Amino acid sequence: MGSIISQKTLFNETIPPLVKVILTFFTALFLEASTFALNDYYDLQIDKINKRTDRPLVRGDIQPKTALYLFYVFFPLGLLCSFFVNMTCFIIALITALLSVLYDAKMKKIKLIGNFYIAYIMAIPFIFGGATVLDYNTISFSGINPAIYTIAFIAFIAGAGREMMKDVMDFEGDKKKGVKSFPKYIGVRKSNIISGLFYILAVILSFIPYLLESFSIYYHNIAYLLIVLITDIILVYVSLQLIFNKSPNMKLFRKLSLVAIFIGLIAFLISAFVNI
Template sequence: MGIAGFFSIIRPANSVVAGLAAVVAYLIATGTLVPGVILLMTVVTLITAAGNVINDYFDAKIDAINRPERPIPSGTVSRNAALLYAGILFLLGILFAGFTSPLCLAIAVFNAILLVAYAAHLKSTPFFGNAAVSYLAASIFLFGGALAGGNRLLDMLPVATIAFLAMLARELLKDAEDIDGDRAGGADTLPIRIGVRKTALLAFIFTVAAVAASMLPYFWWGEWYLVGIALVDIVILVAAFRALGCTDPTRLKAAGSTSLLKIGMFASLVVFTLSAVYL
């Protein structure tokens, strides 16, 4: 075991981006930033990192087939060490959340419980596991609103809806890519039940819904926002469209839809940030 393994298992890029997204959410909700957003970013980064670690702990057998390069199957981090590591990260995240606001603390505790439940049980529950992950992604925006107060939390619901729908589409496609390993590990995912083609169609429908929801902020950010988000919408629509017609995991992976969707979601954060600051 080495430090590199403990660093990579938290998916540092994804965890930090999640923290930054919470800062963006606060900026969207209030139009300004306060020192407290650093604390909020820390909470979200730690909770996200803990979720990544606990997911790898429970997915060790599946990852040995689908992601053998990951820290646990590659032997750079043991399962027991990963479990302890996840527990420490969760506790730190909740501890820091106690210094933000009651709403943030409630979301942090709920998300920590949901992350463990997802990794242990919900991941193998068709669709509901995907919905849980999508909520967790969307809740990052709720964190930002919660720090600003209850009314601001409601203001974040449209943005959270966009994130939920786009993430749900990506999660479904990721499960379709991982059919072989999931089946070998005994998981019961939606793509295993309905096949890759129907899963890709369902993901496309959710992507279209996300694009439709992305039009809502136009009413307070105006035409320049519409121009920026339209470019992002094209990216995620192309990503989902490329998955249509794929009949097996190999072809779906070759299509690169999940990677392109991820790029589109990161780009949407840039659009939201610029819109909040300048529009």
């Protein structure tokens, strides 16, 4: 999506060069696959406590050693693909990949830090995509369209809110493992309230592209506004439930927040093609 928006605003084209599209896709695929495999390896015991049957290692579909082998193969392949996009993308991929390993190995038990790492992981793909249109030898972040940074920041804020909700859902298992999460320090109720406030901030930020002329294709674009309002309505509803309901259905509202984020991404994508 970052590639499409940057290509549209800089060159008035919506399709980036095919080679860069392929390399970008495989960079994300390989790096995410490698870090997910490493994450599942380190999380195996706590996932068993939390009954995370959605995880293949918990179900016994693959062995822990297999997850490690997948990491060793996919990790360097992802970095190699990013190198052939351009140097800015390679630097982004390298920093993100190293942070991913550090998170899986060390930061995960300190969720006060880990939550914001996950939020970063939700945001950085947009900046990476926006950087794909830069020249190969260029190392610069100033050439990336400001809309990309706005999308990334909204994703970061919403991601932080979702991770705090996950902390509440995993509280019992985390407590047994000694994981330092927000609910441990400030309680479940306050964690829900902070999560709701993050979503409200994301809603406020979603209006910036529509109101500021510097956002070009989104400025006064009714198509963008109509679709993003759906996201905002869902997030406001979830926020109110988290803030005022003492026993919210966390599983339901976390799923709703994911639906809202997905619709928000659709709003940015469609508006790159449709301007009303």
